[in-house]
Amino acid sequence: MSKEHNIPQRVVEKMYSEDFFSQWLGIKVVAIRQGYCLLQLTIVKQMLNGFGIAHGGISYSLADSALAFASNSYGIQSVSIETSISHTAPLTEGDVINAEATEVSRTNKIAIYNVHVTNQLNKTVALFKGTVYITHKEWFQKD
């Protein structure tokens, strides 16, 4: 397989290996390809807030990592401009959540992703939208 074909994997491996916060969250990369990413994490006690449910920052962080991986998967560095999230159902300790980032628009400067966050029963728990700016920097130098 040529190097070109595994750019999404190479980018995410590089990003993830230095992403200490995603590592602390215990994020697993389930799938990655150009413009797409599926991540998973398990809610642990340290992620709960004062209502006894997962802090809003947990599903945001998972979705934001999915946005970063999906939008950088082309091998060009992309940076977040604007993100929004609606938390539609509470999460408790032991829940396993998936965040699936799909590309809904892409020009040469701007791309938009929806990230759908679901629990282990496939119930929607959060809806995230992220807009990124596509820079000119490549992740890997061409040979």
Added chain:
Amino acid sequence: MSKEHNIPQRVVEKMYSEDFFSQWLGIKVVAIRQGYCLLQLTIVKQMLNGFGIAHGGISYSLADSALAFASNSYGIQSVSIETSISHTAPLTEGDVINAEATEVSRTNKIAIYNVHVTNQLNKTVALFKGTVYITHKEWFQKD
């Protein structure tokens, strides 16, 4: 001082004492009053992402805690409906950030807060907006 006057402090103490994620983040409550909250945290290595800067989830989580504390400060439970954040400048290890939540609109059902996140040089690093639904549940039973 009557109990009525320290409801914001009592609510936040109760919320924070059970908010394991805000504790993990090392969030400090600098100021709290009705409809207002000022929080602070220091960026540590475990909060960095694959670009070597703070993960977007860190300033989101700080702002989201500020939203929760400010909107619950009246003694009535409020839950987040929709939040958005723009990350306007990168954060690195050792940076100290403040999140100041101010109420911009409040009806009997819905309230809106802006949270302004700044670094130790008073530079804006993130702009957050949060909308909450005001329930009928009180945090403390009346005597």
Added chain:
Amino acid sequence: MSKEHNIPQRVVEKMYSEDFFSQWLGIKVVAIRQGYCLLQLTIVKQMLNGFGIAHGGISYSLADSALAFASNSYGIQSVSIETSISHTAPLTEGDVINAEATEVSRTNKIAIYNVHVTNQLNKTVALFKGTVYITHKEWFQKD
């Protein structure tokens, strides 16, 4: 057919007959059912801005009407809390656009809709998300 089955149509007919702005825009109701609405309009010269393309307010207004019709279709009055829109491609005079509102989350108080706006070539031209608060007022008194 029982009255219950045509509540979405009855609500939208009533709303639209008094919605002077949607009428000025020339909005056509293509389809309506519980939690769903498809609207259409044609871009005319009076809708253009200083760049010679449709003003952002046009696709917003179409999407906002789709949100209003879809969310009120259950016969219970619903009011917009928060909306966002990304304009992903320009529109010019003569373009015919469709706005399709689909329900992505619904509790007894809050519902969230995505509205996908496309042109006559089925290209995405705007992505809209709207959150509504569901009141207790019914559109029609029960017999």
Added chain:
Amino acid sequence: MSKEHNIPQRVVEKMYSEDFFSQWLGIKVVAIRQGYCLLQLTIVKQMLNGFGIAHGGISYSLADSALAFASNSYGIQSVSIETSISHTAPLTEGDVINAEATEVSRTNKIAIYNVHVTNQLNKTVALFKGTVYITHKEWFQKD
């Protein structure tokens, strides 16, 4: 006065003279300077929706025009990437509303504006946030 000093006015005059929709809305430019714009309009019957109040598209359109004028005021063409609005109080026929756009962040590629919409009693009726991409095209060629 040198030409440099009246660039904001020249840009807005040019944009407005070809902005048929802002003209239809009866928008008045109250003030314009670099990164700032204050607009006004009066709610007329044709702007009402099925609830007998101004359609959400009216205050959105006013705020979006304020965003366009404020962000283009530097003489460089800027285009909207993402906008959001919360409608916090209803508007009725005869109400006079102001939209004040202020710049909250600006880099060489991206700028963010808040637009505060108030009625004739200075009550907040809508809160708008807009993000623009700053292109390389100038509005006027240099001599």
